[in-house]
Amino acid sequence: MGQLTRHVAAALCLLGAMVPARAEDFYAGKQITIIGGFGVGGGYDNYARLIARYMPKYIPGNPSIVVQNLPAAGGLVAMNTLANSAPKDGTVIGGAQNHIGVEPIMGVTGPVENAKYDARAMNWLGSATKEYPVVAVWHTAPVKTFKDVLEHETVVGSSGVATSDSVYARVMNELVGTKFKVIDGYKDNPSMILATETGEIMGRAGWFVSSLLSTQGQELAQGKLRVLVQVALEKHPALQDVPLITEFISDPVKRKQIEFSLKWLPMGRPYVAPAGVPPERVKILREAMMKTLADPELLADAKRMSLEISPIDGAAIHKLLDDVYSTPKPIIDAVHNIMVMK
Numbered sequence: 366m367g368q369l370t371r372h373v374a375a376a377l378c379l380l381g382a383m384v385p386a387r388a389e390d391f392y393a394g395k396q397i398t399i400i401g402g403f404g405v406g407g408g409y410d411n412y413a414r415l416i417a418r419y420m421p422k423y424i425p426g427n428p429s430i431v432v433q434n435l436p437a438a439g440g441l442v443a444m445n446t447l448a449n450s451a452p453k454d455g456t457v458i459g460g461a462q463n464h465i466g467v468e469p470i471m472g473v474t475g476p477v478e479n480a481k482y483d484a485r486a487m488n489w490l491g492s493a494t495k496e497y498p499v500v501a502v503w504h505t506a507p508v509k510t511f512k513d514v515l516e517h518e519t520v521v522g523s524s525g526v527a528t529s530d531s532v533y534a535r536v537m538n539e540l541v542g543t544k545f546k547v548i549d550g551y552k553d554n555p556s557m558i559l560a561t562e563t564g565e566i567m568g569r570a571g572w573f574v575s576s577l578l579s580t581q582g583q584e585l586a587q588g589k590l591r592v593l594v595q596v597a598l599e600k601h602p603a604l605q606d607v608p609l610i611t612e613f614i615s616d617p618v619k620r621k622q623i624e625f626s627l628k629w630l631p632m633g634r635p636y637v638a639p640a641g642v643p644p645e646r647v648k649i650l651r652e653a654m655m656k657t658l659a660d661p662e663l664l665a666d667a668k669r670m671s672l673e674i675s676p677i678d679g680a681a682i683h684k685l686l687d688d689v690y691s692t693p694k695p696i697i698d699a700v701h702n703i704m705v706m707k
Protein backbone atom coordinates (compact mmCIF):
# COMPACT_ATOMS: atom_id res chain seq x y z
CA MET A 366 0.00 0.00 0.00
CA GLY A 367 1.40 3.37 -1.06
CA GLN A 368 1.84 6.23 1.37
CA LEU A 369 -1.07 8.19 -0.18
CA THR A 370 -3.32 5.14 0.01
CA ARG A 371 -2.40 4.63 3.66
CA HIS A 372 -3.21 8.29 4.41
CA VAL A 373 -6.60 7.97 2.67
CA ALA A 374 -7.37 4.76 4.58
CA ALA A 375 -6.42 6.38 7.88
CA ALA A 376 -8.58 9.40 7.10
CA LEU A 377 -11.54 7.19 6.28
CA CYS A 378 -11.07 5.26 9.54
CA LEU A 379 -10.95 8.53 11.48
CA LEU A 380 -14.04 9.80 9.69
CA GLY A 381 -15.83 6.54 10.48
CA ALA A 382 -14.96 6.91 14.16
CA MET A 383 -16.39 10.43 14.14
CA VAL A 384 -19.72 9.37 12.62
CA PRO A 385 -22.21 8.66 15.43
CA ALA A 386 -23.90 5.29 15.62
CA ARG A 387 -27.26 5.15 13.90
CA ALA A 388 -30.26 5.62 16.19
CA GLU A 389 -31.45 2.20 15.05
CA ASP A 390 -28.27 0.62 16.42
CA PHE A 391 -28.11 2.45 19.76
CA TYR A 392 -30.29 0.12 21.80
CA ALA A 393 -28.70 -3.16 20.72
CA GLY A 394 -27.43 -4.98 23.81
CA LYS A 395 -28.70 -2.27 26.19
CA GLN A 396 -31.24 -2.17 29.01
CA ILE A 397 -33.95 0.47 29.47
CA THR A 398 -35.10 1.26 33.01
CA ILE A 399 -38.59 2.51 33.78
CA ILE A 400 -38.43 4.52 37.01
CA GLY A 401 -41.91 4.13 38.47
CA GLY A 402 -43.16 6.62 41.04
CA PHE A 403 -45.44 3.95 42.49
CA GLY A 404 -45.30 0.84 44.64
CA VAL A 405 -45.09 -2.80 43.58
CA GLY A 406 -48.29 -4.63 42.74
CA GLY A 407 -50.69 -1.72 42.23
CA GLY A 408 -52.40 -0.62 39.04
CA TYR A 409 -49.61 1.68 37.84
CA ASP A 410 -47.06 -1.07 38.47
CA ASN A 411 -49.13 -3.66 36.60
CA TYR A 412 -49.31 -1.40 33.55
CA ALA A 413 -45.57 -0.68 33.65
CA ARG A 414 -44.59 -4.35 33.85
CA LEU A 415 -46.99 -5.26 31.07
CA ILE A 416 -45.47 -2.59 28.82
CA ALA A 417 -41.94 -3.68 29.81
CA ARG A 418 -42.73 -7.20 28.55
CA TYR A 419 -43.89 -6.18 25.09
CA MET A 420 -42.15 -2.91 24.22
CA PRO A 421 -38.65 -4.37 23.54
CA LYS A 422 -39.77 -6.01 20.30
CA TYR A 423 -40.77 -2.61 18.89
CA ILE A 424 -37.43 -0.93 19.66
CA PRO A 425 -34.61 -1.54 17.14
CA GLY A 426 -31.96 -3.64 18.86
CA ASN A 427 -34.57 -5.20 21.19
CA PRO A 428 -33.19 -3.92 24.52
CA SER A 429 -34.46 -5.46 27.73
CA ILE A 430 -36.71 -3.29 29.93
CA VAL A 431 -36.90 -3.41 33.73
CA VAL A 432 -39.11 -1.53 36.19
CA GLN A 433 -37.52 0.20 39.17
CA ASN A 434 -40.05 1.30 41.78
CA LEU A 435 -39.44 4.59 43.57
CA PRO A 436 -42.67 5.28 45.47
CA ALA A 437 -42.21 8.49 47.41
CA ALA A 438 -43.98 11.86 47.63
CA GLY A 439 -46.76 10.85 45.26
CA GLY A 440 -44.31 10.10 42.45
CA LEU A 441 -42.48 13.41 42.77
CA VAL A 442 -39.16 11.84 43.84
CA ALA A 443 -39.19 9.61 40.77
CA MET A 444 -39.95 12.53 38.44
CA ASN A 445 -37.27 14.75 39.99
CA THR A 446 -34.78 11.88 39.66
CA LEU A 447 -35.70 11.37 36.02
CA ALA A 448 -35.50 15.07 35.21
CA ASN A 449 -32.29 15.93 37.02
CA SER A 450 -29.99 12.96 37.53
CA ALA A 451 -31.01 10.15 35.16
CA PRO A 452 -29.01 9.63 31.95
CA LYS A 453 -30.37 11.67 29.06
CA ASP A 454 -29.57 9.08 26.42
CA GLY A 455 -32.91 7.28 26.21
CA THR A 456 -31.99 4.38 28.49
CA VAL A 457 -34.07 5.66 31.43
CA ILE A 458 -37.71 6.68 31.21
CA GLY A 459 -40.39 7.33 33.81
CA GLY A 460 -43.78 5.87 34.59
CA ALA A 461 -45.82 8.62 36.23
CA GLN A 462 -49.18 9.48 37.77
CA ASN A 463 -51.44 11.84 35.82
CA HIS A 464 -50.98 14.72 38.30
CA ILE A 465 -47.19 14.75 37.92
CA GLY A 466 -47.36 17.01 34.88
CA VAL A 467 -49.06 19.81 36.84
CA GLU A 468 -47.04 19.60 40.05
CA PRO A 469 -44.84 22.59 39.06
CA ILE A 470 -47.90 24.87 38.94
CA MET A 471 -50.36 23.10 41.27
CA GLY A 472 -48.33 21.44 44.02
CA VAL A 473 -50.92 18.72 44.61
CA THR A 474 -48.51 16.60 46.66
CA GLY A 475 -46.60 19.48 48.28
CA PRO A 476 -45.19 22.98 47.65
CA VAL A 477 -44.72 23.77 43.95
CA GLU A 478 -41.01 24.40 44.52
CA ASN A 479 -40.59 20.69 45.30
CA ALA A 480 -41.13 19.95 41.61
CA LYS A 481 -37.66 20.43 40.12
CA TYR A 482 -38.66 20.30 36.47
CA ASP A 483 -40.75 21.92 33.76
CA ALA A 484 -43.19 19.29 32.53
CA ARG A 485 -43.44 20.98 29.14
CA ALA A 486 -39.71 20.44 28.54
CA MET A 487 -39.89 16.69 29.18
CA ASN A 488 -40.31 14.19 26.35
CA TRP A 489 -43.72 12.59 26.86
CA LEU A 490 -43.95 9.22 25.12
CA GLY A 491 -47.62 8.39 25.54
CA SER A 492 -50.08 7.00 28.06
CA ALA A 493 -51.57 3.55 28.48
CA THR A 494 -55.03 4.77 29.34
CA LYS A 495 -57.10 7.83 30.13
CA GLU A 496 -58.43 8.31 33.63
CA TYR A 497 -62.03 8.94 34.61
CA PRO A 498 -62.67 9.44 38.35
CA VAL A 499 -66.18 8.56 39.49
CA VAL A 500 -68.25 8.70 42.65
CA ALA A 501 -69.24 5.12 43.44
CA VAL A 502 -71.15 3.85 46.47
CA TRP A 503 -72.17 0.43 47.80
CA HIS A 504 -75.74 -0.58 46.99
CA THR A 505 -76.82 -0.36 50.65
CA ALA A 506 -75.70 3.27 50.97
CA PRO A 507 -78.58 5.68 51.71
CA VAL A 508 -77.61 7.94 48.78
CA LYS A 509 -79.09 6.63 45.55
CA THR A 510 -78.30 9.43 43.08
CA PHE A 511 -75.78 12.25 42.86
CA LYS A 512 -78.50 14.74 43.80
CA ASP A 513 -78.74 12.91 47.14
CA VAL A 514 -75.07 13.77 47.77
CA LEU A 515 -76.02 17.44 47.48
CA GLU A 516 -78.47 17.03 50.33
CA HIS A 517 -77.04 14.37 52.65
CA GLU A 518 -73.64 13.76 54.23
CA THR A 519 -71.86 11.01 52.29
CA VAL A 520 -68.97 9.26 54.04
CA VAL A 521 -66.22 8.21 51.62
CA GLY A 522 -62.76 6.73 52.02
CA SER A 523 -59.29 7.76 50.90
CA SER A 524 -55.72 6.54 51.22
CA GLY A 525 -54.30 10.05 51.59
CA VAL A 526 -55.09 13.75 51.45
CA ALA A 527 -53.38 14.16 48.04
CA THR A 528 -55.12 11.23 46.33
CA SER A 529 -57.97 11.64 43.86
CA ASP A 530 -60.45 10.30 46.43
CA SER A 531 -59.68 13.23 48.74
CA VAL A 532 -58.85 15.91 46.19
CA TYR A 533 -62.01 15.58 44.12
CA ALA A 534 -64.21 15.28 47.20
CA ARG A 535 -62.86 18.69 48.27
CA VAL A 536 -63.35 20.10 44.75
CA MET A 537 -66.98 18.93 44.61
CA ASN A 538 -67.75 20.14 48.14
CA GLU A 539 -66.44 23.60 47.32
CA LEU A 540 -67.64 24.05 43.72
CA VAL A 541 -70.74 21.88 43.45
CA GLY A 542 -72.04 21.88 47.01
CA THR A 543 -71.75 18.20 47.84
CA LYS A 544 -71.55 17.00 51.44
CA PHE A 545 -68.71 14.49 51.30
CA LYS A 546 -67.04 13.54 54.56
CA VAL A 547 -63.69 11.97 53.78
CA ILE A 548 -62.12 9.36 56.05
CA ASP A 549 -58.39 9.42 55.22
CA GLY A 550 -55.77 6.89 56.15
CA TYR A 551 -56.83 3.66 54.47
CA LYS A 552 -53.77 1.64 53.53
CA ASP A 553 -54.72 0.73 49.98
CA ASN A 554 -57.48 -0.06 47.50
CA PRO A 555 -58.37 -3.49 49.01
CA SER A 556 -58.83 -1.96 52.48
CA MET A 557 -61.18 0.68 51.06
CA ILE A 558 -63.15 -1.97 49.18
CA LEU A 559 -63.58 -3.95 52.41
CA ALA A 560 -64.64 -0.82 54.29
CA THR A 561 -67.20 -0.10 51.59
CA GLU A 562 -68.65 -3.62 51.69
CA THR A 563 -68.92 -3.62 55.49
CA GLY A 564 -70.58 -0.19 55.62
CA GLU A 565 -67.70 1.54 57.37
CA ILE A 566 -67.76 4.00 54.46
CA MET A 567 -70.32 4.41 51.70
CA GLY A 568 -67.84 4.43 48.83
CA ARG A 569 -65.29 6.69 47.16
CA ALA A 570 -65.41 10.10 45.50
CA GLY A 571 -62.45 9.80 43.12
CA TRP A 572 -62.34 6.14 42.10
CA PHE A 573 -60.63 5.77 38.73
CA VAL A 574 -62.74 3.69 36.33
CA SER A 575 -59.68 1.69 35.24
CA SER A 576 -59.21 0.56 38.85
CA LEU A 577 -62.94 0.12 39.47
CA LEU A 578 -63.37 -2.18 36.47
CA SER A 579 -60.23 -4.19 37.21
CA THR A 580 -61.02 -4.84 40.88
CA GLN A 581 -64.80 -4.55 41.12
CA GLY A 582 -66.07 -5.23 37.62
CA GLN A 583 -68.21 -8.16 38.78
CA GLU A 584 -69.73 -6.22 41.67
CA LEU A 585 -70.49 -3.35 39.31
CA ALA A 586 -72.19 -5.69 36.84
CA GLN A 587 -74.23 -7.24 39.67
CA GLY A 588 -75.46 -3.86 40.88
CA LYS A 589 -73.59 -4.05 44.17
CA LEU A 590 -71.85 -0.79 43.34
CA ARG A 591 -73.60 2.29 41.99
CA VAL A 592 -71.74 4.93 39.99
CA LEU A 593 -73.42 8.26 40.74
CA VAL A 594 -71.42 10.71 38.64
CA GLN A 595 -68.34 10.92 36.43
CA VAL A 596 -65.82 13.50 37.64
CA ALA A 597 -64.55 14.11 34.13
CA LEU A 598 -65.02 16.29 31.06
CA GLU A 599 -66.14 13.40 28.85
CA LYS A 600 -67.97 10.15 29.50
CA HIS A 601 -66.27 6.80 29.79
CA PRO A 602 -67.41 4.49 26.97
CA ALA A 603 -68.77 1.96 29.47
CA LEU A 604 -70.70 4.56 31.49
CA GLN A 605 -72.71 6.47 28.92
CA ASP A 606 -75.79 6.59 31.18
CA VAL A 607 -73.92 8.15 34.12
CA PRO A 608 -73.97 12.00 34.23
CA LEU A 609 -70.92 14.24 34.18
CA ILE A 610 -70.11 16.47 37.14
CA THR A 611 -70.33 19.53 34.87
CA GLU A 612 -74.07 18.90 34.50
CA PHE A 613 -74.51 19.93 38.14
CA ILE A 614 -72.82 23.32 38.04
CA SER A 615 -74.18 26.50 36.47
CA ASP A 616 -72.00 29.26 37.94
CA PRO A 617 -69.61 30.21 35.09
CA VAL A 618 -66.65 30.98 37.38
CA LYS A 619 -66.97 27.73 39.30
CA ARG A 620 -67.47 25.85 36.04
CA LYS A 621 -64.15 27.15 34.68
CA GLN A 622 -62.46 26.11 37.91
CA ILE A 623 -63.83 22.60 37.91
CA GLU A 624 -63.04 22.18 34.21
CA PHE A 625 -59.45 23.20 34.93
CA SER A 626 -59.25 20.67 37.80
CA LEU A 627 -60.12 17.90 35.34
CA LYS A 628 -58.02 18.94 32.34
CA TRP A 629 -54.98 16.81 33.04
CA LEU A 630 -56.85 13.56 33.77
CA PRO A 631 -56.62 12.31 30.13
CA MET A 632 -52.86 11.96 30.73
CA GLY A 633 -53.93 8.85 32.64
CA ARG A 634 -50.89 6.64 33.21
CA PRO A 635 -48.15 8.40 31.21
CA TYR A 636 -44.56 7.54 30.32
CA VAL A 637 -41.90 10.17 29.84
CA ALA A 638 -38.22 10.61 28.96
CA PRO A 639 -35.99 13.39 30.32
CA ALA A 640 -35.41 16.62 28.47
CA GLY A 641 -32.23 16.40 26.41
CA VAL A 642 -32.68 12.89 25.00
CA PRO A 643 -31.66 12.95 21.30
CA PRO A 644 -34.77 13.55 19.15
CA GLU A 645 -34.23 10.44 17.04
CA ARG A 646 -34.34 8.25 20.17
CA VAL A 647 -37.42 10.04 21.46
CA LYS A 648 -39.05 9.25 18.10
CA ILE A 649 -38.12 5.58 18.46
CA LEU A 650 -39.51 5.40 22.00
CA ARG A 651 -42.74 7.20 21.09
CA GLU A 652 -43.41 4.97 18.11
CA ALA A 653 -42.56 1.86 20.13
CA MET A 654 -44.90 2.91 22.94
CA MET A 655 -47.89 3.30 20.64
CA LYS A 656 -47.15 0.06 18.77
CA THR A 657 -46.82 -1.73 22.10
CA LEU A 658 -50.21 -0.47 23.29
CA ALA A 659 -51.79 -1.75 20.05
CA ASP A 660 -50.11 -5.17 20.23
CA PRO A 661 -52.79 -7.92 20.07
CA GLU A 662 -50.97 -10.09 22.60
CA LEU A 663 -50.60 -7.20 25.04
CA LEU A 664 -54.28 -6.36 24.62
CA ALA A 665 -55.21 -9.97 25.35
CA ASP A 666 -53.01 -9.98 28.46
CA ALA A 667 -54.47 -6.64 29.56
CA LYS A 668 -57.97 -8.05 29.21
CA ARG A 669 -57.06 -11.07 31.34
CA MET A 670 -55.57 -8.72 33.93
CA SER A 671 -58.61 -6.39 33.75
CA LEU A 672 -56.37 -3.50 32.69
CA GLU A 673 -58.07 -0.97 30.46
CA ILE A 674 -56.08 0.20 27.42
CA SER A 675 -57.14 3.52 25.86
CA PRO A 676 -53.84 5.08 24.78
CA ILE A 677 -52.98 8.65 23.88
CA ASP A 678 -49.72 9.62 22.21
CA GLY A 679 -46.92 11.86 23.39
CA ALA A 680 -47.88 14.76 21.13
CA ALA A 681 -51.38 14.81 22.65
CA ILE A 682 -49.90 14.96 26.16
CA HIS A 683 -47.66 17.89 25.19
CA LYS A 684 -50.67 19.73 23.73
CA LEU A 685 -52.68 19.01 26.88
CA LEU A 686 -49.91 20.38 29.13
CA ASP A 687 -49.50 23.51 27.00
CA ASP A 688 -53.24 24.10 27.40
CA VAL A 689 -53.15 23.51 31.17
CA TYR A 690 -50.12 25.77 31.70
CA SER A 691 -51.77 28.58 29.71
CA THR A 692 -54.71 28.73 32.14
CA PRO A 693 -55.10 32.18 33.78
CA LYS A 694 -53.35 32.29 37.15
CA PRO A 695 -56.45 33.26 39.17
CA ILE A 696 -58.10 30.00 38.09
CA ILE A 697 -54.95 27.98 38.89
CA ASP A 698 -54.66 29.62 42.31
CA ALA A 699 -58.33 29.09 43.14
CA VAL A 700 -58.21 25.38 42.29
CA HIS A 701 -54.88 24.97 44.08
CA ASN A 702 -56.39 26.41 47.25
CA ILE A 703 -59.25 23.92 47.06
CA MET A 704 -57.18 20.86 46.21
CA VAL A 705 -54.32 21.30 48.63
CA MET A 706 -54.84 20.74 52.34
CA LYS A 707 -53.40 23.62 54.35
